Amino acid sequence: MPKARRRSAHRSERFEEMALPEELLVALEEQGLVRAFEIQEAILPDALAGRDVLARAETGSGKTLAFALALTARFRGRRAHRRRPLGVVLVPTRELAVQVVDTLHPFARAVGIRAQLVSGGMNIDKQAEALARGVEIIVATPGRLLDLAERGDLMLDRVESTVIDEADHMADLGFLPDVATILQAVPMGTQKMLFSATLDGKVEEIVDRFLVDPVSHETAPVAAAVRTMHHHVLAIAPSAKREITARLAARRGRTLLFTRTQLGAERVAQELVEVGVAAAALHGAKQQGLRTNVLAGFRQGAFPVLVATDVAARGLHIDDVTMVVHVDPAEDVKEYVHRSGRTARAGAEGTVVTLALPHQTGATRRIVDEAAAEVAWDEAPDADVDVIAALGGRRPSGEPVDDPAATKYKGAPRKLDLSRADGANARRAAERRLNEELRAGWDEGDATATPRRGAGRGRGRPARGSGGSTRRAGHGPRRRGKGTR
Template identity: 75%
Template structure:
């Protein structure tokens, strides 16, 4: 396969100077978009001409709009057969699928075509019914697309344009074998467009196998996406992490917090709610309807703090996020770039803060050097009273529990949303947490007391007895400690389960005459 031809990035130009139908220009005008971003200016001529396109662009560069305009312009006025779409957009996550199909809808309606979301975690029968009526473009996660194809409810033999978005993230999640099966079921020589932050390894294998004489476009290196932001690293004491997190979350403006695990996201969100900061968690184990509800509330401004795992770090575009906080530091450069890329999008200002515990500072320094950023490094942040927190907008939360935003149905959420059994913060639970914090602080003070002749700490037995009479004493503390241990184990097992559930099942590589990926055995 020949190497991709490279074309230099061009200056942004007005949309009205491009060969786009008037209907699409009207929608762009209604959305307040008059000039194309550089990546859109570069991609659209080749995409409209039906060429294979290979694009690497910084996060938030506008590539979704680029392939949306190209596909809707090409399919304008076309008829479509039942279960035989003309265009397929493959994305790694359900959240990104929802976002992409929302971007496509207004442009599709304007030119008289239809688009359909095909993603896991949603009703497959309703998706099949929509396909049976005939749709022009489907936006799909690989697993659900293959499920529908194997059931005979989707054929790929009429596909004329295929988009693989966030290909490097597909590789990270282990989805590229499924992507390969899908591309093998689509006629060779039809238009393929692949978008990725990196073009190496398995992604390069996909390019070599399925793209024909592609034109390559690149705006800026991936690491450049984070150079326009203000970066801060706070070396914090473990006992101060909860208070510092709350101080940053209570700031004015929309804030996105990242944690390493799903349980960590739920815990941080609940702790914020209990001290007066309206926050909700987003992660892969949350029911799809609840995830959609949380994103809808955050987008519409019903609450200003979202606590997420890396499921939200790739591809999601949420307007006006002015600060990203790495509550748990990123493990690598790519992770740091894509988390941080949720702010300072399309030239806007943004701040990125990393909270590093003493044992995490070395790894954090290495990641930031790899990302080619020079942060403001603040040492010895031992409490929420540190002056640097106020300098970057931190505020003291009210301390009074607020209603959990995840228990409220927000505009744009699914019609049927089961919120039963969900409880927000209340005075009793908040008081219990505060009491536990006081016990932990007291025990830390006890650790400094001298040991007696039997190896015990002097005065500790008396203090423990006093606490036992008022708040459950040793039994309560031991229960809390055991609960913490179980929680940590659940964190690790939950994350392992998350990786396990995201591992795709490998299908055969050959295709049938129907244009569907072959049925896997043993199902």
Template identity: 55%
Template sequence: MSVTTPEALLPLEDEPTITFADLGLPQNIVRKLAENGVTTPFPIQAATIPDALAGRDILGRGRTGSGKTLSFGLPTLARLAGGRTAPKRPRAVILTPTRELAMQVSDALEPYGDVLGLRLKVVCGGTSMGNQIYALERGVDILVATPGRLRDVIGRGACSLDDVEVAVLDEADQMADLGFLPEVTELLDQIPPGGQRMLFSATLENEIDTLVKRYLVEPVSHEVDAAQGAVTTMAHHVLIVKPRDKAPLTAAIAARDGSRTIVFVRTQLGADRVAGQLREAGVRADALHGGMTQGARTRTLADFKDGRVGVLVATDVAARGIHVDDIDVVLNVDPAADHKDYLHRSGRTARAGRSGTVVSLALPHQRRTIFRLMEDAGVDASRHVIGRGDLFDPDVADIIGARSLTEVQAESAMGAVTHAEREVARLSRELERAQERATELREEAERLTGRAARERGEDPAEAIARAAEARQRALAEAEREAEREALREARRAEKAARAEAARQHEDGGNRRAGGGGGFRRDDRRPYGRRDDRGEGGYRRGGDDSRNRGGGFRRDDRPSFDRRDDRPSFDRRADKPRWKRES
């Protein structure tokens, strides 16, 4: 059985409206949904919940943001209501690829679990395993977990999957991309047969299809949106930019008034760098990546959701599973690794039927790679070359919020100037306070030095003068050390800048594989052996092998063959042998 629904997530006006009460959910859940303002199910929910309540295995496919969490979460809660859970033996397990997604699933389901008296617990890395084990010992009805941490907890004997009745695998394709399927298979093998299995994935490739055939029994298939990424409420744009214009355009797009933006980059270093550049341009931005502690990641995500930070600069791994409402723009500063990552990034906007814009910045040599990626993703993106003229076309002006490239560059420069002036003012205030404090400490030191000299019977003035001279020597040495440290820091910064420039140069993929702007295989500059090398070189082989620069030919260069009269170091039969005396 397969149910395919339209791409639009909101029901059509001429169709009869289906409510959650019509789907067979418990009245406690329906009332709680109404209190939260949720009355009309999304298509994937309307299609999935009745079959899930009937206990059938579910195979769901739909893009992120289609409402899958409630599709499997509400039936799971309804099925477990009224039952009893033993310590360390949860009755339902929901596996997610990332800790952020695990927390979001738990947050989404916890209000409805409370009305049914069911307890949920997140088991993931980056948080206290002791607290997780303590909760399992008290009894957890539904465990929302990442595969690696759950395997570790089971290995410590703190959890058993023998009582699991419902197993859910959310974002299975992302687990495959992250290499988690061996852990997933190991965990699913521990769940006793006969229970309910639900698997949700945006794509059904070879590895996912293997999981379906191995663990799902006669699954009911439900699909929302095509496997490709076409969404009518989402607009895609590619801006071809020069390297010097990339940072100003990033700041211009991120600084749009009333806009909430996610910026995607490839690396953790890139996330910190871009977030710092945006803050210097006056944009409230923060970075989110795997190098941060879980507490810092949670605070950053909370600031973004609450509107205290308007721009989130994230890596792909850290941003997997992020659900934030009303994201207007997704900006790809670095190209996605493949079309699946591009679709995942794009899915952060245009959620639940809302509109959104996806903008990808591409350097000239990245054009072919970007266009091929769009074709693989099934996306029809408009293409704009920035820098051919001073004025933007209307679409680009709407995206960037400025009329010309010059204005964008001016705004970026003015933002940097404002940030620098604020930093100068802050440092000036700190310097004044430090100077006042230094004066107070110097006066106190001279007073104590004079007192100590009088106690020893010495002249206080001489003692103070000696102390001042020693202080001047120490200050001079500190200044020299500061200069040396500044020089070392400048060298480190230069090295990091070269590495970052090399990384950006390679971001579009191998130029031979189609990254526009590079050399073609047939017309690239030859770097082979040259016949006209200068003085000191020589050619090998050929009839005319005479050196044109005065070097050696193969036949008349000095010989370094073994000489017969050189000293021999062969072992001699009559050389003395050292033996340990008994």
């Protein structure tokens, strides 16, 4: 990879001191945004000048606003031809695409241009119709963009600026071949900008092939050592995991819980609803409309707890998330950094808690050390230890609440089939409690006794090695494949 020029960031300055159109300054002021964050001040001069940019900054540092301002300032007052946008933003997930479009819209309106979401899981014909009318900026997932291009509904020969957001995550998900195909269709020599919290070797091929003399900006090391983020690891007993999770979720404030699997996310959300904590699950197996609905409700504060797989770990910005709980510990340092980065965003205070079972403590210690996080370690054999209360944990009411996923929220799709939701219900709760009683009975039995062959199965108890209490305490299978997102 050619060595990119590096420019050091200066002290943060006011947006009004930058070369931004008056319309954008008014839109920024209306949102209460007056002074640029470090990454915005660093990259905006180069982005506005049409330079190729590589930008690395901690999550929540304001990357999305930076390229949104650059694109809308550049295309101010322009009109795109039918099916031929001027700017393309590539993102890895539908949720991030929605968020980027939401960020773009007020600035696009201010300068008289249009931004369009182009994402899978939504009606492709309606997206094609919008492109046929002409839009200046599209925010797209790679697969859907290629689908529209193959249909002849989208052409990239007039693109002047291309943004690749979360470039390392694109690589992790195997999207780089699609990204390369898209960039091959974009005129060479036009502006390319890559943004990510981490930029590693997997992105080098894209940089080598498509960027010209890029300027590199780094505002923070790749670590979770954000000044306003407080890290805790609780070494817990398997039998206490469910109760500790419930008490942390019942705290005051907006809380985001991460699990390893889709099944784990649904199960934890259902358990919380049953004990009186309004929580909903978000994962890749949900119908897109339901995912959008759940995110809309959580953003609006309609319910305080979101339980998610790593589909929510990258790029999503939700205001006022004051605690992230790794119900299942992260499997590597990048996953830990991105999950944790959903809190303590833009200088706000935030707390990160990891629940580590005995067999997970060694790997967890290695990961937080690699993340350069200053961590407080505590033993939590049960939910009554002082550290749970110190973290704001409270005993939930124990009375079931309405499932938040079964409510339609403002901003959700108009046609939303809530009947397809897989929320909590009495039958599943009864089955789960029966299974837990049977497993608990097995755990409390004489561990030294040799059971008769098949005895446990005959009475409905799991045989040894068949996924008993250790599997339950871990909230789902140990390993996670790509399909769990």
